[in-house]
Amino acid sequence: MATLKDATAIVGTGQTRFARQLPESEKTLACRAVLAALDDAGIAPSEVDGLASYTMEETDEVELAKSIGAGDLTFFSKAGFGGGGSCATVAHLAAAIATGQASVGVAWRSRKRGSGPRPWKNTTAQLPTPAQWTRPFGLLRPADEIGMLARRYMHEYGATRDHLFNVALACRNRANQNPAAMMYDRPLTRDMYMNARWISDPLCLFDNCLETDGALACVIVSAERALDCRQKPVYVHSVAQGLPAQHHGMVNYWNDDPLTGPAWTAARQLWKQADFGPDDVDVAQIYDAFTPLIPLSLEGYGFCGRGEGAAFTEGGALESGGRLPINTGGGGLSEAYVHGFNLITEGVKQLRGTSTAQVPGAATCLVTAGEGVPTSALLLRS
Amino acid sequence: MSENTSGGLLVPVVDDDGAPFWTYAAQGELRVQACAAPDCGELRFPPRPCCPHCHSFDSEWRRMSGKGRIWSYVLPHPPLLPAYAAQAPYNAVVVELSDAPRIRLVGNVVAAPGAALDSVDPARLRVGAKVQVAFAEGADGLTVPQWLLERS
Numbered sequence: 001m002a003t004l005k006d007a008t009a010i011v012g013t014g015q016t017r018f019a020r021q022l023p024e025s026e027k028t029l030a031c032r033a034v035l036a037a038l039d040d041a042g043i044a045p046s047e048v049d050g051l052a053s054y055t056m057e058e059t060d061e062v063e064l065a066k067s068i069g070a071g072d073l074t075f076f077s078k079a080g081f082g083g084g085g086s087c088a089t090v091a092h093l094a095a096a097i098a099t100g101q102a103s104v105g106v107a108w109r110s111r112k113r114g115s116g117p118r119p120w121k122n123t124t125a126q127l128p129t130p131a132q133w134t135r136p137f138g139l140l141r142p143a144d145e146i147g148m149l150a151r152r153y154m155h156e157y158g159a160t161r162d163h164l165f166n167v168a169l170a171c172r173n174r175a176n177q178n179p180a181a182m183m184y185d186r187p188l189t190r191d192m193y194m195n196a197r198w199i200s201d202p203l204c205l206f207d208n209c210l211e212t213d214g215a216l217a218c219v220i221v222s223a224e225r226a227l228d229c230r231q232k233p234v235y236v237h238s239v240a241q242g243l244p245a246q247h248h249g250m251v252n253y254w255n256d257d258p259l260t261g262p263a264w265t266a267a268r269q270l271w272k273q274a275d276f277g278p279d280d281v282d283v284a285q286i287y288d289a290f291t292p293l294i295p296l297s298l299e300g301y302g303f304c305g306r307g308e309g310a311a312f313t314e315g316g317a318l319e320s321g322g323r324l325p326i327n328t329g330g331g332g333l334s335e336a337y338v339h340g341f342n343l344i345t346e347g348v349k350q351l352r353g354t355s356t357a358q359v360p361g362a363a364t365c366l367v368t369a370g371e372g373v374p375t376s377a378l379l380l381r382s
Numbered sequence: 383m384s385e386n387t388s389g390g391l392l393v394p395v396v397d398d399d400g401a402p403f404w405t406y407a408a409q410g411e412l413r414v415q416a417c418a419a420p421d422c423g424e425l426r427f428p429p430r431p432c433c434p435h436c437h438s439f440d441s442e443w444r445r446m447s448g449k450g451r452i453w454s455y456v457l458p459h460p461p462l463l464p465a466y467a468a469q470a471p472y473n474a475v476v477v478e479l480s481d482a483p484r485i486r487l488v489g490n491v492v493a494a495p496g497a498a499l500d501s502v503d504p505a506r507l508r509v510g511a512k513v514q515v516a517f518a519e520g521a522d523g524l525t526v527p528q529w530l531l532e533r534s
Contacts, residue, residue: 130428132394134488136526138466138499139474140392144458148476152454155509201457201471201504246434253453253476253486254427 005273007098009226009233010090010380012041012219013345018182018336020114022213027059029215030110031067037217038068042230043104050075050102050220052092054085056339059110075102079241081249083289083370084262086340087378091239093220103221109341110215134251143208143290145250146372147200150292153259154202159295159310161202165193166313167291168206168333173319175330178356182210183334207291209337216341218348234351237364237381238274242266243374250372262375263300263368270377271302278302281379282362283350284324285343288331293371294318301366301377320357328357343367344378351382390465393522399429402443408525412515413443414485427485446485448515450477450529453486457504472499477513477529491529492516506531 014036016022016029024032038045048070051061061076075096079085086109093105127135139145153159172188175181188206196205226233242265244255252258271277278301286297295309303324304312317323329335329346336342347365349355355362362382369376396404399415406413415429419438432439455475460467472490479485493501496518512532519525 127392127395129397129399132397132400133428136392136394137474137488137490138391138458138462138469138472139456139488140458140462140466144456144474147456147458148454148474151456151509152476155454198457198459198471200459203456248428251488253488254484256484 002098003273004094004098004236004239005275006235006237006381007223008094008220009223009235010218010348011221011226011229011231011233012037012039012043013217013348014038014040015180015216015342015345016214018180018212018214018338020182020211020213022112022115026110026112026215027063027067029213030059030064030108033110033215033217034064034068034106034108037106037219040231041219043219043221045069046071047104048106049073050093050096050105052077052079052089052105052107053109054079054082054089054339056082057109064108075105079376081370081374083287083339084373084375086287086344086369086376087239087367088241088369088376090218090220090236090344090378091241091376094236094239097220097222103225105220106217107220108215108217109338111338112213113337114211114213130248130251139251141200142250143203144200146290146292147203148253149258149372150290151202153292153296156259157307157310161194163295163310163313164207164291165190166318167288167294168193170318171288171327171331171333174328174357175334178329178335181330181335182212183330203290209289209332210334212336212338214336214338216338216345218344232352232382234348235381236378238270238379239377240266240269241374241376242269247374249374252372259296261296261300261371262373263297263371266375266377267301270379274379276364280364281324281366282364283328283359284326284366285328285331285347285368286326286366287340287343287368287370288327288333289337289370291333294326297368297371300371301368320359325357325359328355328359340369347378347380351380389521390463391520393520393524394526396524399431403429404524406443407517407527410517412446412448412527414446414479414482415441416444418442425482425485427487446479447481449480450513450515451480452476452491452507452509452511452513453478454509455507469498469500471504473502473504473507475507475529487527489527489529491531494530495528502531
């Protein structure tokens with residue numbers, strides 16, 4: 001059977017500034033990030049023949065390709081389910097390039113979440129199945145939907161707000177080292193966390209990701225071509241998507257086991273194709289729209305057993321020098337919430353050795369997309 | 383606000399699959415869709431056209447006792463849509479039905495049928511607390527299930 005293992009590499013990354021409000025349009029921000037990524041790789045825009053994005057992207061392939069002066073496109077793909085699709089963009093391009101459908105692929109994300117209306121403002125347009133069974137009862141926002149899982153998780157396994165604080169703190173501490181992060185100069189303390197206003201009890205302000213404007217992109221080519229690029233290649237070792245049987249996006253309350261989400265499905269596929277396992281992961285970038293997604297993902301991706309994700313966060317395990325440093329740019333909680341694409345570029349930085357919170361000698365990195373929705377994940381290696 | 387609201391609160395959009403649920407609710411009955419194939423009978427929620435177990439397109443609506451337990455709950459605080467913000471913090475719960483394990487309904491625990499979403503002190507809510515269904519008719523005419531805490 002053909003394999004994608006190390007057949008392609010990420011050779012360029014680019015990003016704009018991250019801020020609560022940027023003056024430029026999403027299309028302009030997307031172009032800036034894509035051109036920066038191609039420049040980083042040393043590849044001309046006219047060589048781009050593959051594009052991949054994920055849903056809730058405002059600029060489509062036609063507009064982006066025209067704007068940057070791409071060549072003839074022979075592959076384009078849009079993965080579903082918002083933040084669950086971030087890693088799928090790289091997975092789709094890797095598959096396309098490995099099978100000869102394209103030679104230079106670009107994946108990108110551009111968001112103006114900081115400037116635009118909150119998604120739940122459009123709730124009335126989203127009431128058909130399954131939202132008609134949840135939103136009328138005041139379960140309006142993603143924070144409410146995930147808060148419901150979080151309360152149950154805390155009840156079943158003795159997880160506490162201190163465990164969620166461990167997650168928020170690890171991300172904030174890394175952001176405090178990253179000048180590009182929105183929370184660069186804003187330390188978090190336990191007092192601040194415990195006294196913060198509620199968003200949806202049991203989730204407080206600091207359990208929620210940022211609202212950010214910004215764009216990012218990365219460039220993928222074959223492993224062979226990667227050797228001729230400007231930067232040290234970061235190989236796409238294993239890829240996976242996951243949509244479990246009987247899953248319900250965000251409101252997985254009707255599954256037999258609501259606390260084993262898409263991460264579990266993606267993980268099985270991811271590890272099946274990999275030459276190494278969770279114990280060999282040097283650093284992880286785990287999708288953190290909300291703090292409870294971290295313990296749930298730690299379990300799903302096999303870093304600990306079922307119900308052990310909260311305890312895993314104790315003793316500085318997620319911090320630099322800990323057992324599994326996570327979200328070393330600050331993540332969605334403290335660097336930028338751009339539907340997780342910054343987790344991909346941060347993974348690349350770690351394996352290039354250029355992160356602002358560099359894990360010494362990092363050679364393997366797990367990157368995940370949104371848990372709680374149909375998801376995707378990547379194993380990267382240097 | 384749009385036509386999907388009742389006093390600013392969102393109103394369920396009744397679709398073909400779910401219509402019987404709301405019809406029975408208007409009669410004060412909590413019913414869950416079940417496969418009508420002779421050898422199957424699996425319950426499913428939310429409603430859908432065919433049985434994920436046996437793929438039969440025949441279904442029936444089985445009456446439930448209306449007893450359940452709180453599986454989990456949240457207390458949303460603003461920012462929220464205005465009509466919800468006016469009642470915040472309120473509760474939103476997931477209730478696991480006593481006689482249909484793993485059939486779970488999102489709803490609200492209230493002090494009495496038709497009472498406000500914030501009519502019960504959140505301190506009284508516990509995962510595992512016993513609840514009993516009640517029905518309330520909204521300004522739009524649609525009857526929705528609500529949940530009353532049982533004295534235990």
